[in-house]
Amino acid sequence: MADGGFSAVLAPTHLLSSGRDAFFGADCAVAGFLRHELDRRGLTDRSVFYPLALPTVVLRDRAQLTLLIEGLRATPVDAVWLRLSPFGTSTSGPIALRHYIESAWQLQRIGRPLVGERTGTVGVALLAFGAVGGIESGITLGERFDAQSLTRPRDPRATPFSPPPRVYLHEIGAFLSRQSAETLFQSRQMIAALGCRDARCCRGGTDGMLKNPRRHFVLRRTAEVDRIGGVAPDARATVYLHDVLAPAALLSVRAARVAPELLTVQRRLEAWHLTLDAIVRAGPCPVPLAALGQRSGVTNPKPQAMN
Ligand SMILES: [Zn+2]
Numbered sequence: 001m002a003d004g005g006f007s008a009v010l011a012p013t014h015l016l017s018s019g020r021d022a023f024f025g026a027d028c029a030v031a032g033f034l035r036h037e038l039d040r041r042g043l044t045d046r047s048v049f050y051p052l053a054l055p056t057v058v059l060r061d062r063a064q065l066t067l068l069i070e071g072l073r074a075t076p077v078d079a080v081w082l083r084l085s086p087f088g089t090s091t092s093g094p095i096a097l098r099h100y101i102e103s104a105w106q107l108q109r110i111g112r113p114l115v116g117e118r119t120g121t122v123g124v125a126l127l128a129f130g131a132v133g134g135i136e137s138g139i140t141l142g143e144r145f146d147a148q149s150l151t152r153p154r155d156p157r158a159t160p161f162s163p164p165p166r167v168y169l170h171e172i173g174a175f176l177s178r179q180s181a182e183t184l185f186q187s188r189q190m191i192a193a194l195g196c197r198d199a200r201c202c203r204g205g206t207d208g209m210l211k212n213p214r215r216h217f218v219l220r221r222t223a224e225v226d227r228i229g230g231v232a233p234d235a236r237a238t239v240y241l242h243d244v245l246a247p248a249a250l251l252s253v254r255a256a257r258v259a260p261e262l263l264t265v266q267r268r269l270e271a272w273h274l275t276l277d278a279i280v281r282a283g284p285c286p287v288p289l290a291a292l293g294q295r296s297g298v299t300n301p302k303p304q305a306m307n
Pocket residue numbers: 196197198201202208209215216219220
């Protein structure tokens with residue numbers, strides 16, 4: 001690690017079944033030893049991130065949530081990466097989304113930045129609503145985390161290769177296969193409504209989106225995060241709701257008329273809007289610690305203090 005130019009390491013962890021899972025204590029101890037060994041080798045500036053992988057339902061239980069918060073507060077990690085199962089764009093119905101946001105607000109009592117893993121497009125909403133201070137994302141793929149993919153035996157007929165990249169429709173936060181996107185962009189109205197207008201991102205608008213979907217996705221998602229990050233924290237939720245989500249929901253109605261496979265996207269955006277609007281009306285969202293990928297001000301950096 002010292003020679004590899006790495007700035008951080010993910011602590012090895014288990015998929016926990018509950019807040020009382022015995023492996024949680026073991027994971028915290030390993031993270032502590034990892035910190036100790038890094039420090040012993042003079043790598044005091046390298047961060048340790050703790051992936052908290054567990055069923056989403058666990059965080060709805062106040063007693064289990066408290067156990068997790070107490071354990072993580074005593075562990076010298078610089079950020080907690082949330083791998084909640086199942087959660088992600090396609091599994092974030094109104095109830096799941098509200099619970100994720102409210103649970104993450106509670107988890108912030110850890111006093112370290114939270115990063116939402118595999119959240120997909122809904123991750124931008126999580127940032128805007130102060131649930132997490134950073135998001136991790138696959139590139140056009142991997143929009144949700146589902147632990148069943150780890151616990152189920154692998155299908156021997158499944159291909160070992162990753163599927164081809166999908167085309168990101170940034171105006172509505174949705175993905176289509178290249179073939180479906182080509183069909184959609186036969187409509188001039190859809191080119192005007194959904195095509196990339198940033199010449200530095202995609203030359204030729206939709207041509208660039210189809211030819212290099214990975215580049216288009218990375219640049220657009222980065223711009224989405226920057227847009228939220230550029231707004232004062234107390235205004236992020238409102239700006240996201242009115243300037244990002246509301247226009248996207250409207251546009252998705254038109255897009256779904258041309259490409260019926262986008263009907264699920266339309267319904268999802270409308271459901272998010274209802275849920276997030278209710279959260280905005282209930283009061284201001286907390287401001288999370290920003291996940292900058294650096295050492296945070298941990299109060300208990302010495303692993304031996306855990307014993
Ligand atoms: Zn583009």
